[in-house]
Amino acid sequence: MAEDLVLDTAIRDWVLIPLSLVMVLIGILRYFVSKLMRSSQLPTDPKIVKEGQIVVRARNLRASANFIPVKSFRNRRAYFSNELGLAGGVLVVVIVVVIEEEFGKLMENGLLHVPKGQAQNAQAQMFSDPNMAMDMMKKNLSMIIPQTLTFAWVNFFFSGFVAAKIPFPLTQRFRSMLQNGIDLSSVDVSYVSSRSWYFLNLFGLRGLFSLILGEENATDDTQRMMQMSGIGFDPSKSLSAEKDSLDIVQHEWALPKFEQRAEAVLRNLVK
Amino acid sequence: MVGAKEEVELNRLENQVDNGGSGVWEYLCLVSKLKIRRSDKVLKHGLSILNDPKKRSKLGPEEWTLYEQVAVAAMDCQCLDVAKDCIKALQKKFPESRRVGKLEGMLLEAKGLWEDAEKVYSSLLEDSPLDQVIHKRKISMAKAQGNISVAIEGLNKYLEIFMADHDAWRELAEIYVSLQLYKQAAFCYEELILCQPTVPLYHLAYADVLYTLGGSENLQIAKKYYAATIDLTGGKNTRALYGICLCTLALGQQTKGRNKEEKESSELHSLAATALEKDYKYRASDKLSLLTATLRNLKLQS
Numbered sequence: 001m002a003e004d005l006v007l008d009t010a011i012r013d014w015v016l017i018p019l020s021l022v023m024v025l026i027g028i029l030r031y032f033v034s035k036l037m038r039s040s041q042l043p044t045d046p047k048i049v050k051e052g053q054i055v056v057r058a059r060n061l062r063a064s065a066n067f068i069p070v071k072s073f074r075n076r077r078a079y080f081s082n083e084l085g086l087a088g089g090v091l092v093v094v095i096v097v098v099i100e101e102e103f104g105k106l107m108e109n110g111l112l113h114v115p116k117g118q119a120q121n122a123q124a125q126m127f128s129d130p131n132m133a134m135d136m137m138k139k140n141l142s143m144i145i146p147q148t149l150t151f152a153w154v155n156f157f158f159s160g161f162v163a164a165k166i167p168f169p170l171t172q173r174f175r176s177m178l179q180n181g182i183d184l185s186s187v188d189v190s191y192v193s194s195r196s197w198y199f200l201n202l203f204g205l206r207g208l209f210s211l212i213l214g215e216e217n218a219t220d221d222t223q224r225m226m227q228m229s230g231i232g233f234d235p236s237k238s239l240s241a242e243k244d245s246l247d248i249v250q251h252e253w254a255l256p257k258f259e260q261r262a263e264a265v266l267r268n269l270v271k
Numbered sequence: 272m273v274g275a276k277e278e279v280e281l282n283r284l285e286n287q288v289d290n291g292g293s294g295v296w297e298y299l300c301l302v303s304k305l306k307i308r309r310s311d312k313v314l315k316h317g318l319s320i321l322n323d324p325k326k327r328s329k330l331g332p333e334e335w336t337l338y339e340q341v342a343v344a345a346m347d348c349q350c351l352d353v354a355k356d357c358i359k360a361l362q363k364k365f366p367e368s369r370r371v372g373k374l375e376g377m378l379l380e381a382k383g384l385w386e387d388a389e390k391v392y393s394s395l396l397e398d399s400p401l402d403q404v405i406h407k408r409k410i411s412m413a414k415a416q417g418n419i420s421v422a423i424e425g426l427n428k429y430l431e432i433f434m435a436d437h438d439a440w441r442e443l444a445e446i447y448v449s450l451q452l453y454k455q456a457a458f459c460y461e462e463l464i465l466c467q468p469t470v471p472l473y474h475l476a477y478a479d480v481l482y483t484l485g486g487s488e489n490l491q492i493a494k495k496y497y498a499a500t501i502d503l504t505g506g507k508n509t510r511a512l513y514g515i516c517l518c519t520l521a522l523g524q525q526t527k528g529r530n531k532e533e534k535e536s537s538e539l540h541s542l543a544a545t546a547l548e549k550d551y552k553y554r555a556s557d558k559l560s561l562l563t564a565t566l567r568n569l570k571l572q573s
Binding site: 046049054057060061064065068072256259267269270 | 400401431432433434435436458461464465466468492494495496497498499501502505506538539542543545546549
């Protein structure tokens with residue numbers, strides 16, 4: 001039965017090529033629109049900036065701890081990861097936590113110490129910061145609106161017929177992918193319905209976009225998905241991770257070794 | 272830090288440009304990339320581009336960064352009229368820009384109108400309280416006016432938030448040294464060593480501070496850091512060599528006659544002294560007699 005289906009060249013001229021073209025143009029348009037709407041992503045909360053800087057400084061301390069004297073290292077470690085031993089005991093006795101007391105404790109704790117409950121969850125943070133929600137909305141809008149519109153357009157004009165044929169046979173499993181919108185089990189799987197062609201374009205044009213718009217400018221849907229889940233990233237987690245690794249650092253002063261090395265250097269020089 | 276290779280390239284370009292050759296734009300790009308302060312050259316060559324409409328339009332959007340670069344260089348050379356013209360051009364192109372606002376503040380600073388500059392910076396900070404450059408400008412302004420205590424306060428406040436900024440730590444360390452607050456300076460230098468453990472200058476400065484603080488413990492540590500400097504510079508740092516000698520002498524005076532175990536590392540200072548002698552012989556033979564006299568005074572002459 002496969003040989004019986006002959007596709008009109010008009011389908012190629014009026015469906016296949018226009019559809020692909022429209023998809024490309026819409027992708028480019030979307031890129032420019034999202035560029036227009038992108039707000040500058042400067043962090044505005046000093047607390048967040050500070051947390052990032054604390055992590056960097058603690059990492060420096062961990063990496064080159066051996067270059068400073070033991071005493072200085074201990075002081076710094078205490079400064080970073082001090083924890084009040086009392087905290088547990090206080091919890092048992094005092095059930096109603098007075099806020100001022102809690103604050104006082106905070107001051108004495110190390111920089112990397114994250115008190116319980118202080119760690120905001122991402123959801124709360126998102127709602128507390130209207131900018132972030134706004135940003136996400138903009139991103140979503142620039143992604144969803146054109147997609148729904150083009151989908152509706154394709155559905156309205158081109159639904160329900162075969163638009164192309166791929167030159168090799170495929171198994172039945174590909175039917176749902178290639179023949180979306182046609183409910184005929186007798187058509188060979190290598191025929192592609194117009195709606196499926198739309199989907200193939202939607203996901204397949206990424207490479208083309210990265211060619212046209214430059215590598216990082218590609219409107220990459222999957223990356224965006226990743227970003228969205230990335231918003232759930234919690235800075236307090238990296239703080240406590242840094243604290244843990246700082247706690248187990250063994251300090252071994254490297255400078256005594258340098259004395260011997262300097263001697264060797266000088267001996268070479270004098271010779 | 273400028274690498275040796277880049278410096279050679281820079282000097283080559285500078286020579287070429289000074290002699291009227293091409294490559295002016297490349298030279299200016301390199302200067303701004305390496306963050307080198309050669310304001311007179313930048314001013315001269317940058318203006319030669321800016322005053323030529325054909326060359327200027329060839330730069331495209333880079334034109335405006337050049338305006339900025341030349342403006343800063345002009346302020347450095349006290350050519351305030353040139354700076355003013357540049358800033359005006361930028362203002363016309365980018366009204367309400369924070370970057371241009373910074374330049375305006377700097378121009379006011381260059382004119383010595385501290386209060387006006389302060390006002391400009393404060394209003395800029397209201398918009399973006401986390402702009403590092405503006406914070407730094409305010410601090411340097413306090414320093415320029417001689418309000419060292421204000422500068423220290425500002426730096427401390429700045430470092431509370433941006434604690435990974437090693438330039439700020441360095442500035443604070445130098446201010447503390449100038450005020451003879453050596454303990455605080457030592458802390459800052461430790462921080463710098465943590466940031467960049469392979470920069471010998473920080474080791475050297477830390478050792479200097481410790482030596483100045485004195486006390487046998489500090490002296491021992493200072494000696495070790497001088498040794499580290501020697502190791503990192505390949506023995507080419509004269510100050511570190513002198514430092515070793517002085518530390519050994521001071522330690523010897525402190526532990527006179529009761530400590531024999533120090534003898535084991537005594538070779539280091541005699542080596543340092545020999546290295547110094549060799550260096551002087553090679554580079555400044557007329558001052559060699561001074562050196563031998565000094566070393567004899569230090570009882571290090573072998």
